[in-house]
Amino acid sequence: MPTTDKTLDEILDLAATHFKVPREKLSPDDDFFKTLGIDSLQTLDLLTKLENHFHVELPDYELQGVSDFRTLAGKIQARL
Amino acid sequence: MGLIAKGVSSTVETFKGQTLSWEVVSGAIELALHRTPCNELGSLSLSEFEHFASALDGLQPNVHALIIHSELKSGFCAGADLRELYERSRPMEKARAVREVRDFLERIHRCLNRIDSSPLTTIAAVHGVTFGGGLELALACDLIIADKTARFAFPELRLGLIPGFGGIPRLKRDVGNAVVRDLLLTGRSFNATKAQQIGLVSQVVGEGESIRVARATAAQIAKFDRQTSAAAKQFIKPIPHDELRREIDIFCDLFSKPAVQAGLKKFVENRDAQPYLP
Numbered sequence: 001m002p003t004t005d006k007t008l009d010e011i012l013d014l015a016a017t018h019f020k021v022p023r024e025k026l027s028p029d030d031d032f033f034k035t036l037g038i039d040s041l042q043t044l045d046l047l048t049k050l051e052n053h054f055h056v057e058l059p060d061y062e063l064q065g066v067s068d069f070r071t072l073a074g075k076i077q078a079r080l
Numbered sequence: 081m082g083l084i085a086k087g088v089s090s091t092v093e094t095f096k097g098q099t100l101s102w103e104v105v106s107g108a109i110e111l112a113l114h115r116t117p118c119n120e121l122g123s124l125s126l127s128e129f130e131h132f133a134s135a136l137d138g139l140q141p142n143v144h145a146l147i148i149h150s151e152l153k154s155g156f157c158a159g160a161d162l163r164e165l166y167e168r169s170r171p172m173e174k175a176r177a178v179r180e181v182r183d184f185l186e187r188i189h190r191c192l193n194r195i196d197s198s199p200l201t202t203i204a205a206v207h208g209v210t211f212g213g214g215l216e217l218a219l220a221c222d223l224i225i226a227d228k229t230a231r232f233a234f235p236e237l238r239l240g241l242i243p244g245f246g247g248i249p250r251l252k253r254d255v256g257n258a259v260v261r262d263l264l265l266t267g268r269s270f271n272a273t274k275a276q277q278i279g280l281v282s283q284v285v286g287e288g289e290s291i292r293v294a295r296a297t298a299a300q301i302a303k304f305d306r307q308t309s310a311a312a313k314q315f316i317k318p319i320p321h322d323e324l325r326r327e328i329d330i331f332c333d334l335f336s337k338p339a340v341q342a343g344l345k346k347f348v349e350n351r352d353a354q355p356y357l358p
Contacts, residue, residue, distance in 0.1 A: 041117075041118065041154050041155065041158075041208070041209055044208075044209060044231050044269065045208065045229060047231070047269075047271075048228070048229055048230075048231055048271045048272075051271050051273075052228060052271065052273065057270065057271075057274060059266065059268045060233075060267075060268050060269050061266065061267075061268055
């Protein structure tokens with residue numbers, strides 16, 4: 001199983017690639033809504049990308065209130 | 081036809097409306113949704129769906145399949161136009177608002193029943209958001225082909241409602257009760273891979289590939305005798321008329337409760353980044 005740091009790195013890589021943001025501009029504690037400039041439809045798109053990448057299922061209600069990459073990584077890690 | 085008078089073009093085989101268009105391509109009708117931001121189904125969409133439903137009888141003898149897809153990147157369809165529903169019903173006396181909602185539901189049920197019962201093989205080629213009424217539209221089709229970006233949900237309970245466009249009876253027809261309860265009672269969404277695992281989706285394809293695969297599927301269907309295909313469909317896909325009627329009644333009963341206006345208001349006024357997350 002990958003470490004949480006590895007999971008976090010992969011999330012940041014994926015977000016940077018998908019939303020065409022320079023990777024160095026993303027930090028673990030960033031509010032991803034603000035940093036990526038995404039709305040809820042794009043958030044669902046990111047959720048799908050994460051599920052497909054990590055081969056996990058992430059019920060939306062578990063992500064309520066989650067807005068930073070580090071917490072998101074913890075949620076994914078718990079399902080790996 | 082009123083729609084034509086408003087400046088949209090229509091012949092038997094093609095139609096270009098404000099929310100949807102159709103054309104016949106290689107023996108299949110391709111119905112494209114294109115109302116921004118994500119094909120929300122409101123009164124104009126309904127009028128154009130009715131136009132399509134009435135044109136279907138004339139189109140059917142010359143084609144073998146119907147493909148429904150979205151031209152918008154955001155997704156297949158985000159469901160009912162909640163903003164319009166809220167704005168229209170808010171100033172109305174409650175009984176009148178419920179009557180108008182019932183009329184809307186009756187009309188959209190007629191359209192979806194026409195698609196559901198069409199002798200053509202019907203394919204929903206979906207991507208991105210396929211929520212609420214969008215999922216109900218897809219469920220009226222015989223096959224759902226989803227690209228990897230597709231997400232499915234019935235988020236209606238957070239508005240104090242149940243799905244009203246035939247979603248529950250048609251979902252029950254296709255998948256097990258555990259899935260029906262999970263989708264309905266939690267309002268959560270799930271992706272195309274999960275949707276295929278539970279039997280909702282027949283094929284999962286790469287991003288942007290659903291329409292191409294739907295066309296290939298339609299070409300395969302064209303090899304078979306139309307009447308045999310229609311008979312097979314009628315046998316394996318009965319329309320749950322009684323439950324569809326019951327769904328309208330329950331929806332209208334719930335619509336009269338205060339929780340609905342509060343739920344709609346909350347959604348419409350929501351400026352959070354996550355209004356589409358249940």
